[in-house]
Amino acid sequence: MNEPFRIGVLGVCGRMGRQIAFEITQDPKTTLSGGLEYKNSPDIGKDLGLLISSAPTKVFVEDDLDSVIQASDVLIDFSTLESLEKHLEAVAFHKKKIVIGTTGLEAHHHDALQKASKEIACLWAPNMSVGVNSLLKIVGKMAQSLGEDYDIELVEKHHNKKKDAPSGTAVALVKAITDATNRSYEKDVTHGRHGALAERKPSEIGVHAVRGGGIVGEHTVIYAGEAESIEITHKAQDRRVFALGAVRAAKFLIDKEPGLYSFLDII
Structure with missing residues (x-):
């Protein structure tokens, strides 16, 4: 054209x-x-x-x-x-x-x-975002490489006017991980934790939504082992x-x- x-x-x-x-x-x-x-x-x-x-x-x-x-x-x-x-x-x-x-x-x-x-x-x-979509390509591979000894959590942050939680990006990232590790989004994902019976379950993936101010968008995937942890973060600085x-x-x-x-x- x-x-x-x-x-x-x-x-x-x-x-x-x-x-x-x-x-x-x-x-x-x-x-x-x-x-x-x-x-x-x-x-x-x-x-x-x-x-x-x-x-x-x-x-x-x-x-x-x-x-x-x-x-x-x-x-x-x-x-x-x-x-x-x-x-x-x-x-x-x-x-x-x-x-x-x-x-x-x-x-x-x-x-x-x-x-x-x-x-x-x-x-x-x-x-x-090109960066986030590149992240989608690697989070599942990282989970596969690290194996079951590493707990996985995701924290997402957005501005105080965002309507949905968790963000669509957070859902996509977690689904990339569940697909790569034979987990189920419906069974293995928990949204936040509270109360006296909040102990982490095996294979669980925790997703946590933060809302405040004018945050454009931040997503951090945490892989936590007994002796080390890895965090991969994407920050959108401008919409x-x-x-x-x-x-x-x-x-x-x-x-x-x-x-x-x-x-x-x-x-």
Whole structure:
């Protein structure tokens, strides 16, 4: 594609939506084609460029989902769980492609993703950071290498406005470990500990969520043995890292056939 391809942002006025919109305007291979917000949002009708501290774009915030989709080659959705299935259905109807960064998905959301991916190219990732996705490749191998003598815990930290816990990234990291070590996420993972009967069980993986201030995102995987411990930490210093990853994912999808992709397909 010689012309910059068109990316629309669903949930464009949220923290991530604005950052993604800005990064789209900075990439010579992409153009910002539209931005969706909820009905009656005070930002409806505003120039997207002015909202993201950029030059006017003559592209305005809308509440018309079909209009934004039709104007775009690829959609990036960082909106809400409540709107995800509706967005997938509409994007599939118009035969466009979609990148999804919304976290906290339940079984019916994953079912909707699978259904849409039979008709269009979809990429879902709980974290769009190259660093985190590289970490996903090694945490399971580390657990295998160290063996059962090392206890595994994960601590994740985020800002005080984050809705879901544990984070989607934490869940993905733990699942990478359980898959590699023949554990079960449902049976072997505990979320926090309290009370008099909180002794650690064999094969258990503890997951702990911290919420406070403006922490962008930190994840630490701890492997604790009797005489040593290993900690692997990823710290996101700026949410720009996620926005850049989302735009990279959109560019990756532009020539892809229908299917469900992950960020691990990119790196």
